Amino acid sequence: MKFEFRFPDIGEGIAEGTLMKWLVKEGEEVEEGQSLAEVETDKVTTEIPSPKTGRVLELKAEEGDVINVGDVFITIDTSGEGKTEEVVKDELDEKEELVEEETAGVVGEVIASSEEIPPSTEGQVVPSQEKPKKAKVLATPVARKLAKDLGVDITKIKGTGPNGR
Numbered sequence: 001m002k003f004e005f006r007f008p009d010i011g012e013g014i015a016e017g018t019l020m021k022w023l024v025k026e027g028e029e030v031e032e033g034q035s036l037a038e039v040e041t042d043k044v045t046t047e048i049p050s051p052k053t054g055r056v057l058e059l060k061a062e063e064g065d066v067i068n069v070g071d072v073f074i075t076i077d078t079s080g081e082g083k084t085e086e087v088v089k090d091e092l093d094e095k096e097e098l099v100e101e102e103t104a105g106v107v108g109e110v111i112a113s114s115e116e117i118p119p120s121t122e123g124q125v126v127p128s129q130e131k132p133k134k135a136k137v138l139a140t141p142v143a144r145k146l147a148k149d150l151g152v153d154i155t156k157i158k159g160t161g162p163n164g165r
Helices: 085-097 141-150
Strands: 002-006 016-022 035-040 045-049 054-059 066-068 072-077
Touching (some): 035 072
Antiparallel strands (some): 035 045, 054 072
């Protein structure tokens, strides 16, 4: 079934966002909750998660486009579940309303021992030999937009605040 995902209202009175980067490609399989795109608003840059598992049919916007809340910005094939669009929307509403908490517990009995267990070497961080990536410039979305509009390379600007901020 073809599912048209509309740009969601991400809160705080946001009516639109700028599509900064697609994190998926047409034809790619996506899982529910997987990030689809990076979107920048006046207040924040965030990733938009997929509401469904399926295959990306069509990207409806280009990087740099302004997307309004409610605009279709990606189409996902949900593998022909045979459900109508209304049923899918109703299920999404129900999922948002029902938030279940799972608790953890112990099955069986707990056995205490005075034997010391040596520390594990698994999961230790080993320094890599790769070159460090460029540090992300600390700037608000508004400052980034202003620099872009003025044609200024934001990576070349040194901040006047503490630690060059």
